[in-house]
Amino acid sequence: MERKIRVVMAKLGLDIHWRGVYLVSQFLKDAGMEVIYLGNKFPEQIVEAAIEEDADVVGLSTLGGNHLTLGPKVVTLLKEKGLDKVKVFMGGVIPPKHIPLLKQQGIYEVYGPDTPMDVIIKGISDSVTVH
């Protein structure tokens, strides 16, 4: 049997609104992925979970402004642990001008409000198959 894409999803740090992250998690599950939703976690805990769960993808949701600080931190910690292949996606309320900054620091893709679920599902699938 083909291995399912494994996605670890988290609310980043103190962020509070869980509607988006939980919805995306459910839609990814419905699309056939293995999704582990961690709830609110800090970068170190997210990386630990990514190791434990053998994740292909880490999805970070944040609406409250910690994206520039904590998002790249997850990428750095993953690299430190040798998990260079794990792709980190972000979603939430992220000002468009911050997106290039996040990508420069290794965030694979950023999905803002209004993004259709299909786009997210395809983006994640493609990122895992294309190495």
Next chain:
Amino acid sequence: MSEDAKNGQCLFSEEHVRLIKDNYNDWFNTCLRDADRAMEGKYFTHSGIPIKLIYTPADIETIHYSEDLGFSGRPPYVRGVYPNMYRGKLFTVRQLAGLGAPEDCNLRIKYLMKHGATGVNILFDLPTIRGYNSDDPEAEGNVGHCGAAVDSIWDIDAYFKDIDLGTISTSIVTHLPSTSLVIPGMYFAIAEQRGTPIAQVAGTCQNDFIMETCVGSAPEILPPAVSFRMQCDVVEWICKNVPRWNPISYNGYNLREAGTNAVTEVGIAVANAIATAEELIKRGMKFDDFAPRMSFFWDLHNDFFEEIAKCRASRKVWYKIAKERFGAKNERSMLMRYHVQTAGITLPATEPLNNIARSAIQGLAAVFGGCQSLHLDSYDEAYSAPTEEAALVSLRTQQIIQAETGVVNTVDPLAGSYYLEYLTEEMVNRIFAYVKNIEDMGGLVKAVESGWLHREISNYNNKYQKDIESGEMKIVGVNFMRSADTEIAPIEVYEYPETYTRQKAKLDRLRKERNDQKVKECTKVLRDKCHSTENLYPYCMDAVKNLATHGEIAELFREEFGLWSFPLIS
């Protein structure tokens, strides 16, 4: 009811209604096309109430004018809580102020007041809401975003520098009961220090255990029963000591944004009000001691008539509960007063200027619904907390509704619409049924502990999103009439990168200047009181006056009460 009709108590006579029904059947069968008839039963309000093609007196034949509608300022208050409504006092134009450090917010408050705002909503960053100091490791990256950082009483002093706390009405958006035990106390203490007796201080704090346990998720959450106890402590103490303050705002708004419909939004908030009332009565208070100061907070979403019906229905629901269930004697206990915020969830990032229209329409519905206070979301909602320009457009929109449209000149101007009256009655019945459902489960605290409410929210969101994805729910410019060349708008966002440094410097100074022995004593007492049934408010006040930080107090609560795991984690 047919007795009422016979006695001429209903809006229309029995005979008249019979004639209308005959005419309706004739019209339906002969005037409509097959295609029209086939569509009957396929339209629904957002909350799922079927919508007919046309409404007539036959749809409201059981409505008894005096009992079901009455007059403004008279039971059952469907038409408004005050006799003269907006002629007497316009709804408070209450815009948000909160970004960066308290010193920045102070300027924003002065800016909004200079442009005619009559009250302010003050917001906090996430570390403040969840009880961490700006220099705690958990706060990293969140200091000064989405609201102001408040670490100690000094910050509240700075927030309101040169503002007379005896005249302004301030809504303190504390979210959680644990935060409501601390930050309004700082505000009261500052008022006292400046010579304003706390009996004169007016305002509201959000103080809702549902915010702690359902609406927001967080790494560290207090157990529902603990959070509920704190909610009741806040209400009890403030009612006894700060008589012009609304100690609780049952937060339908955030429930709605998290994922409920118009019926369940009101149902859950009302179930919480019932639970609070029962607890306070158990503590020896009378319903009339606290009910006049309980307030509600609604979200005005897109479904124009349903939202107006919701506002009207909620007043009747509360009146009946206050009067019939709790035996209220004081008329003010029976009045459901509420603040409205328009629905942020409906404001997309795509073509953001369209959001000015959305918020204006939602705001108009709020006024038709009879709100006491209003906040209009700004067009840049999906980008950041509002910039000054966006906040000003929201303020001006409210002033246009007040001064230019004429809708405030007469009470409840849409009353008597067959559709609106039908919807209002239907909402009343559905809200009561939802409240009963929660009570049959053992009440709201139980419904939260079991994870039932979280599942309700999640199921609603799933359906809502599927409706968007399928195009059944249309969002102009996003999944409907989308422009080919839609680009992300170049919206400016506020950034306060220096907030952390400023807060850290203040905290360092505070720790040097305060009397640590005194802080230890106060927090030791508070720690002990956590395990008693005593009200925690005075002990929190004492701690903040002695310069204990908000983060220290919240940490103490986490240690003493332990943490709860948020449901739905896989």
